Amino acid sequence: MNLIVQGYPAYAYAGGRPFEPTLPAIVFIHGAAFDHSVWQWQSRYFAHHGHAVLAVDLPGHGRSPGAARATIEEYAEWVAALLDAAALPQAALVGHSMGSLIALETSLRHSPRVTKLALVGTASPMPVSDGFIAAAREEPPVGLEMEAVWGHSRQTQLAGSPVPGASLLGASRRLNARSKPGVLHAALNACNAYRASPERLAALQVPTLVVAGKRDQMTQFKAGQAIAKAIPGAKLVALDAGHSMMSEAPRELQAALRDFLG
């Protein structure tokens, strides 16, 4: 569905059902240089199980025009504006990678509007290596290849896919390659610069789930453990997968989210 957010058109996939804002809402937020379709399975499942679902294309990503934002804080304000545009007083936020930081910051800034927070493949801080940022700036195809390859477990390069007939790495490569020039670089900088102080995390009142991949090459498992410890009452679920748990372990992630979101 199409919305107007902060004055610009914004696209969100409603999970294959008409969007019904009176149902308990879930906003799915993708990572750097991806789009709503990374949540293909989860968004469709929850839309058919009693939820109003918005799997967004962040500004400058996928079908949403406009400029990619330079900071996580700006994206967080965009998500709050999206809730307004969709007439959602409250929603659960589920974010992956950069999207997890956006979901976190939105929760820190607008906690009354966030019913639950699920952080998938996360770390805070989320340092990005100089080499990765430089490649994204100076040699985008190499930066995009790093994003796709490190965004999955090493096993994914050879192992069978949970999605019959799919090459998860191939699909990620093509989706990443569709991102507009400069989007990956801006996103990596935004992740690298973001800080959520321990005090702010300790004060977060939103029920939180952290889903961490034991084979994650991008945000390491111990970083997920750390953020789960830093947020009061946060629950940690470990999956035997790399960073892209939505496709690497779709059934297991769905089960974890179902237990948490209801």
Add this chain to the structure above:
Amino acid sequence: MAHSGPKTPHPDTLAVHAGQSPDPATGSRAVPIYQTASYVFPDTDTAAALFNMETPGHVYSRLSNPTVAVFEERMAHLEDGTGAIATASGQAALHLAIVTLMGRGGHIVASSSLYGGSHNLLQYTLPRFGIETTFVPARDPEAWGRAIRPDTRMLFGESVGNPSVDVLDIPAVAELAQQHRIPLLVDATVTTPALGRPLEQGAHLVMHSATKFLSGHGVVIGGVLVDGGRMDWLASGKFPTLTEPYEGFHGMNFAEESTTSAFLLRARREGLRDFGACMAPMTAFQILQGLETLPLRMQRHISNTRRVVELLSIQKEVERVHHPDERGHPDHELAAKLYPRGCSAILSFEIKGGREAGRKFIESLALFSHLANIGDAKSLVIHPATTTHFRMDDEALKAAGITGGTIRLSIGLEHPDDLIDDLCRGLRASQK
């Protein structure tokens, strides 16, 4: 400063491993043959979620099967695509691509140098269903451009044409396709991913008859269709099957559902479901046995072919050899550019004495098998004008580069000296 990307497995490694994890139930290292039609659902909610594509998995082996999926994923990795669908034959793969992209009123521009079966489908059968094809000389990019119409929905050619062994200029035709926002489908049966990857060269979709080099043993019939994921169906606006709700699957809009795999979703959820030309698990298993050694076998196919081309080109009984290794071949340079490791173990030649000499030649061969196939471990021979292409009239035969004296060879893995002995014997007999 030059940046180096992360290391990923080489094609030789992908050919052996990609798409397979050791069997979770038994630890089996070899790919198990999941000889089952259907799969038990753990509960009703999971069953409903599987049917509604809310969770991935197997429902019924017409749609997907664990053994077949290993073959599909291995091919997707080898071609660097987003995914693949295995089909009952190469013909089924071509049909699946076409019917996923278009219906009545659709138009295809295809190379005139095609496998006879593909030509039949496009020329004689699909018009009955309202899909027309304009055939153009493979080597003439301008002809491709002129033939594209507002209702054109696909360009189609073979990476290396069969039997005339002309090389499709994939980058040039792909650029045309891109300009018109329509996909280029390449049949890469002859080249295989071991010699060249059409998706890397700009094609949008690639298909194979897996019966041929991918298997290498000639014991199965199978096909595969791989999506490169680079086509922007939404921006094209010409493919409502992918960008508009489909009532046949809960109003699903495939391009919304999956940005890069909309084509494969529709092809599986409609094409395999409704037309049903799926691959059997045993077939996938057998193809996989061959696929593991594809890079090694293609090296030998190519080195043997080079010996045969060298031999035939100096025989007095031979008027002309058609193979891009020949310096005089019109695609010599293009082949070297697109396929530096070699481009074809198929070659054809014109025998002096036309049809009658061709008959004597074929009948006096002992090692080459006279049959309608290519890409076997065994060397093969056929007379296209009376077999694979017999439905073509003289004009179409000429366009496909075939005469009464054309002999097609598919060079196998035997010792090259034995192949040469057999061919020399046949050539001498042909002129008696």
